[in-house]
Amino acid sequence: MNVEFTVNGTAHTLDVEPNTLLVDVLRSTLGLTGTHVGCDTSQCGACTVHLEGRAVKSCAVLACQVDGGTITTIEGIGTVDDLHxxxxxxxxxxxxxxxxxxxxxxxxxxxxxxxxxxxxxxxxxxxxxxxxxxxxxxxxxxxxxxxxxxxx
Amino acid sequence: MYRFNYHRPTSLEEAEQRLDAGEDALFLAGGQTLIPTLNLRLASPSDLIDLAGIDGLSGIDVADEMVRVGAMTRHAEVAASADVQASLPVLADLAGQIGDAQVRNRGTLGGSVANSDPAADYPAAVVALDATVHTTRRTIPGAEFFLSLFETALQPGEIITAVEFRVPKRAAYQKFPNPASRYAVVGVLVAEFDDGVRVGITGAAACAYRSDDLETALNASLAPDAVDAVDIDYDRFNSDLHASAEYRANLVRVMARRAVEALLREG
Amino acid sequence: MNDRNTDTGIGAAVLRKEDRRFITGFGRYTDDINEVGQCHAVFLRSPYARADIGEIDVSAPLEMDGVIAILTGRDMAADGLGDLPCGWSVKSKDGSDMISAPHPPLASERVNYVGEPYGVVLAETRQAARDAAEAVATDFGELEAVVVLKTATSSEAIHEAVPQNRCYLWELGDEQATDAAFQNAAHVVTLELTNNRIIPNAIEPRAALATHNPASDEITLYTTSQNPHLARLILSAFVGLSPEHKLRLIAPDVGGGFGSKIFVYPEETTVAWAARRIARPVKWAADRSESFLTDAHGRDHLSRVELALDADGQFLGLRVRTTANLGAYLSLFAASVPTYLYGTLLAGQYRTPAIHVEVEGVYTNTVPVDAVRGAGRPEATYVVERIVEVAARQLGIDPVELRRRNMIQPDQFPYQTPVALVYDTGNYQASLDRALDAIDYGGFPARRAASEAAGKKRGLGFACYIEACGLAPSQLAISLGAGVGLYESGEVRVNPTGSVTVFTGSHSHGQGHETTFAQIVSDRLGVPFDDVEVVHGDTGRVEFGLGTYGSRSVAVGGSALVVAADKVIAKGKLIAAHMLKADPAAIDFESGEFSVRDSNQSLSFGEVAFAAYVPADYPEDLEPGLSEKAFYDPENFTFPAGTHIAEVEIDPQTGVTEVVAFVAVDDFGEVINPMIVEGQVHGGIAQGIGQALLEHGVYDDQGQLITGSYMDYCMPRADDLPDFDVDTTITPCTHNPLGVKGCGEAGAIGSPAAVMNAITDALGTEEITMPATSEKVWRICRGD
Known part of the structure; x- marks a missing residue:
């Protein structure tokens, strides 16, 4: 299914399987590998990103759930020369x-x-x-x- | 994760139709329990029906003696709501103790209540705050809502739309979190209403329940010492790696006592 | 030391070079790397703790979409791959060799722990591989599992060749002298101890990505390893995967190890083998659930400890009998951890004249047990510091005073212990004194009274630990059973423009080598810190190395770099002497300048480097270039030591223990980067407090791991821990050029004993095992 969302200020339209986690889209499809996966029970928090400005675990969110949403990852908060x-x-x-x-x-x-x-x-x-x-x-x-x- | 179809209906009617049409469909609210469960392949629904696209399921209304929380309201919203903090502070306090910050940013009241996880926090409030669970088909008294482990009074296809909590004179929630999962090993909510004291307990047994014994004792004397005299029957309590039934019984007593102390501090 | 480098040289709290990539999301961990055409591996794992593998029916899953191949242990055996070896051979007290059970990377006939891999599915996506793995129908013949350590030697033999499931019965020390000491004792104190099984839980799960180039026949394996060269050696020489020169291992950024990524595991081995077999790059990344089931666990000892004292409280003898769980197979260093890394440390900081220890290493149907942060030394410290504390209580002597009476004095070094080691240097009293000040020992009775007035219990506990780091020297270690040398390599490659690339065989997975090692080389050569780049973790770039474990990196790897840098300076002097038309013996090197003694003639390091690569004005008999290597083999272990003090408050109503204060004063010798050293101590303490209060790997009677996720295995979180009060004292190591000792494990070594001594102090009983969960504590408080 088609999903549209904005990641770090860039709009994306992606065709994703419904059973795809947000973290997998970020890492595999968009190559934003700064977001990590450290567990499979949604406890460790290594995959935390911002969805509409609030921290969420991207291993506990389906990509299709964020249709229309705005996401910020670690790559989007600052740069090497201009750190957050x-x-x-x-x-x-x-x-x-x-x-x-x-x-x-x-x-x-x-x-x-x-x-x-x-x-x-x-x-x-x-x-x-x-x-x-x-x-x-x-x-x-x-x-x-x-x-x-x-x-x- | 197994494959499933995903739907995002925009009305309750459509949601119910989708559920009926699916072979083994499930509603998806905040997903903080369901998605990890799917990720571990512990469930294999044919369809997920996301309730997030339906208007009117989210929000907080405070009226006379009543706080109504929409089913899709996130825990963080309840915890941070100035209205809830003013009218029903115990609910804001409880919501602020659910899971962790990220979970509270996604998890919803309706999802938590519908799941009837024996260690979830909200169910203690539903039974102790004389809540009314509003669904697409009817209203269900809070004390009759939780039937057993992961089992509620909801019929197949029935959707929670809101939960209405009655505002007590005073109330307090005390939680003993599981050190690993941070769910409640035991959580006790004590609420004093004009018509008596209600005590809701979560974590201890198969589902949240009202403790008749504690209510009787606290109705006789709303004092910490009254709790000590109660013999907590733990025959049907949960027993696991983290807490035996006997230890849970102790925690019920200690958390109840502390809840009473906190409630009395409110004045 | 060098004037120019006071902000970045040895001793400076330099901010870490590596952090820029980690805080911006540009770290590059194994699972972040992808190869064109890669497929995904999902392992077939045993659901049983012990079972015969019957028919494996892969016909249906092979037909599923995206499935490329399904390989089993039988295929691997047919390809002639060898077993995974144990790298340390231990002898029993009767002189016989330990019995090493065959450990094929993929089981072919029998599985011996839940989660043991016996096959692998390779598919276009992870999803497809997982679907297919679920569709494989394997006919298992379940057998009775041996799970309980205490009764393992009287249970059915797990491995045919291992009667009584006993791998070895090892001893160290003088049994007769120890028996005599007990006969003459005024007091004998006895204690039964359990050292709980812990699960390492580096936050990055293990992962591997292998490619095979059919033209060159080279396999490249990206893997989460603490020691890629050692892994390559084992995969080549023992497993027979590929010749060493055709195998390149790259351990890129690695997200924590704590020991668990030292070992050569079945999965990484299988991925490399499969990549060649199916002629496709193969990728695997463990789920956390797999990590719990298959990463080597740690500790898991049962001990009986006896301490003999004279009437004045002088220690006369120590007798220790330990049963150590080795799991189903011997992991890479498994045999050495409860023996040479444990028994040798039982003297602690004390002059105990007679010690005898016997260790029975036992197989069980659980995942292999191997080194986890501290590896043997936390277990030894737990034994020594618990029994000393108990002795003080039973004799009515202040625990500080009893320790002082028995401590090795500063003028007694070098000190030969009765358990093989020679401590080179130390000042144990200095650390103890500083720690007592920091905790305000004198104020404790008042704090305890205040707690009691509030209905709480309060306790204070000590651990005066010692550890042995930088396992060495090689010849001695090999004579004691080590299968490899224990030196480290380093190369200092000066580039023509004067910048420096440093290659080390040691590996950083959080320790900050890119900063610390740059400080060492920058300081030595007088080149700017930012002009030094450290390379590690790639067998294709670094000559050789033994990796990072046992707090060895700076003591051994850093020393190798010092030696290499000194060779660079020596050669630079020859070049400078030629250019300045002086005698080489008259050339001084300081602050990055080569100068002729008693003259104003000098050349900068950069000028000499340039001359080495553009040898216009150059000595005839000297090779061009300025790049030097060293293999540094230490003369001895290093012996970090210190005092840890925990103060706890217990709520008797719930049994919850709060660590309200934790002081660690450690002697690590010289400190290169105090900021990094403090961080290492913090992390170690957190793991030790975790072991004492929260963490426990638990199997049920059938051998199913019931603490197999973060829902049940309790990891310390921010709100479980206090701020730590960390300080150091310094007695420089006497036998390495930096005077360093090692700091990576100390926190985890001292803290469990300190916390448990505090809890037992508060509770007034010794009858509590780690982890001191709230329910256990509550039961004691109510008098169970």
């Missing part, structure tokens, strides 16, 4: 190691700050409940989010 404040903060605070959970973590963190729920350490920790990181112990991720919240 959250990207900048992750680098400055050493909030990543292997980098695999990082795009999803950053997308969740941006939504968290934009919702106004990143006021203190406790709320940041609670707000990142939907993203699993195995490398950092979260310590520096929490620092980075609090840091970015000041700048966003």
């Amino acid at each position: 404040p959250m990207q900048e903060a992750f680098r400055e605070c050493h909030a990543l190691q292997c980098g695999f959970c990082t795009p999803g973590m950053i997308m969740s963190a941006i939504d968290l700050v934009e919702r106004g729920e990143a006021g203190d350490e406790g709320s940041v920790r609670a707000g990142l409940e939907g993203n699993i990181c195995r490398c950092t112990g979260y310590h520096n991720i929490v620092r980075a989010v609090l840091h970015a919240a000041q700048r966003m």
Whole structure:
């Protein structure tokens, strides 16, 4: 079936099978491999993108459900030369190691700050409940989010 | 994921027709349970009928003594709604504890309630807040809605359109989350109405239910100590890797007590 | 050190080079790579823990749309592929060799754990491959499975050649001396311990993409590996997949390893074999469910521990009996983890004069158990630090005081332990003192009283751990059963314009080598940090290497780069001397300048590099070019050590344990990049707290994994953990040029014991196993 949506500002019309996850369209069809798949039960959050500006797990959304929608992925929030404040903060605070959970973590963190729920350490920790990181112990991720919240 | 046909009807009538026409069709609401289930190939519907294209299923109305939440309203909307926070804060609080932030941005009230997952949060509110479940065919009292594990009073093809919650004088929800899945191991909602106290429990048994024992005790004395005197019968409680039935019984007591304490703090 | 590089040289908290790609989505992980014409692999996996494989009927699925081929273990056996080997051979105490059960990459006759692959479906799409895999009808003859570790040696033999399911009964230490120590003891403290099975869970699932070029007969395998050269060696020399020079392994960006990506697995092997067999590129990426079922698990020990003390609390002897679960087959390093990486660490930081340990390695019908972050050393630390804590409680001595009385003193190094190791250096008291300050030990009674007043329980727990990193030297390790050397290679290739490309055989999957190694080389050569690029993870670009595990990268791989860089400097001096018409012995090199001593004549590093490649004014007897290699074989292990202190608060009503404070003071020797080192410690602590409180790989009686997803296997999340208070003390390693020891595993080594010591302190009982779940704690609180 035909689906139209905008990804990182570019409009796409794609023919997708109904049983296609949004994450598979992003990665395989559009080549946006910054969005990762870390689990198959919709728990790890590595596939988090923004749909209509809000963080969602793209492994728990069908491509056909987002017909007419607007999606932003990690590739769409900043560039190497013009980083988003959250990207900048992750680098400055050493909030990543292997980098695999990082795009999803950053997308969740941006939504968290934009919702106004990143006021203190406790709320940041609670707000990142939907993203699993195995490398950092979260310590520096929490620092980075609090840091970015000041700048966003 | 197995193959299926996808439909996005624009009216309830069309949705019902689609369901009838499908060999083994399912309604799709927020999809936060259904899509992972499909992804793991644990379900193989012939058709998915997405309710997102139907106008009027989403939104929050606050009237006298009543908060009506459209079936397709996302958990995040309920949690962030100033109206809900003002009129029925316990519901906003509960919605803000469902799953995680991403799940709350997609998951819907109707989807959660229709699924009757024994560990879901909303069902505690449906039974304790004297809710009325509005469907395409009728209204169903909240306390009679959940029948068993993943089983509700809904008939095949019947669609939830909204849930109306009665506003209590005071209420509080206390949840003990599963440390892995973050579903409720036990969740207890205690609500004080003019006509008595209602206690809704989720997570503990096959489906959400009202606890007669706790209600009797709290109607006699709305105080934390009243909870301690209740013998929680856990014969039919769930028992799994994360919590035995006996431990769940303890958590029911502790969460109920804490809910009462929180409710009393409201003044 | 070099003046020019104070912001980016050794010791500087340089921001990571690799982050730019990771934060913008331009990381390139295996599953991000696609080949034209690729097909997709889905594995046929055993639904049973133990079964004979009967007829495999593939007739119907072969007819399905998009299906290219279905290959089984029988096809692989017919092609003559060999078994997956264990890279370390351990001898039993009676001198006999361990019994290694044959481990074909794809099972052909019998399966021995749930999820074990016995075939593979290759199809145009993953969807089609999965559909076809479900349509394969395999006739299994289910057999009784051996699942319970405690009774495994009295159960039916899983493998014909392995009576009692015992792979080995290994020992270390002096049994007689230990027995004598116990006879003379004033106190004997005894403890039964379980070290829970954990599942590594790197967030990137394993993946592989293989292509075969029929003209060159070269196979290229992109794979999620911590050590691609070692994997290539094994696939060539043991499995017989392809000659080494016809096999290129590339481990691109790898999303975490924690040990689990060291090993050579059936799936990656099969993908490479299948690509040649069907003449198509083949891709496979594990679902998380497959990761749970098939990634090697960790720990899973049962131990009985006894400590003998004299009347003053001096340790006299330690006796340990451990049963270690090895799973259904020996994974690559499985045999060594509960033996040489465990028994050798049982002296801890103490002067215990007599130690004897016996380890029974046992097969069960579960997925293989191998190294997970710490690998043997968390288990050893758990044994030592739990029994020491219990001894302090039973003798009524402050746990800090008891440790101090028994610690090796700074003037006693080098220190020969009774379990083979010689510790080169350390100052254990210094870390302990700093950690006590950080946790405010003196304030603990008041904090405990405050918790109790609020209806909570509070506890404090210590772990003064030691670890041995940078397994070495090669000859010793090989004499003890290692199948490979334990050196590391490095190459410093100076480009004609003076920039530097560094090649290392070590591999980064989160550790930040591209930054740390650039700091080392930049500092040594005096070239700008941004002019140094680090290459790793590709057997086609890097000469050889043994990869990254055991906190070895900087101590061994970094040292190799220092040696290579020094060779570059030595050659540069010859070139400079010629150009400056001076004696080479009179050339000094500092801050990127070659200068004639006591003169104002000098050449920059770039000028010398250019001359090396454009040899106009050049020594006649010197080869052009400026590129040097080194293989660095350490003289000894390095011995990071430190003190971890956990403070917990328990809600007795629910049994929930909150880690309210965690202090780690570690001695890693010299630190190259303190920011990266702290990050490594944070991550290790999180995994250790996870093991202590949350994580548990559980099989049911039939051998089905019941913690097979994130719905049931409890990963630590941000709100499960506190901020960590991390600091370092420094005694430089005495035998490598950087003075470094290694930091990757320490967090995971000290923290489980610290947390469990805190919980048992709060609860007043030792009778609780990891993970200390809320229900277990609640039952103790109510007096069960």
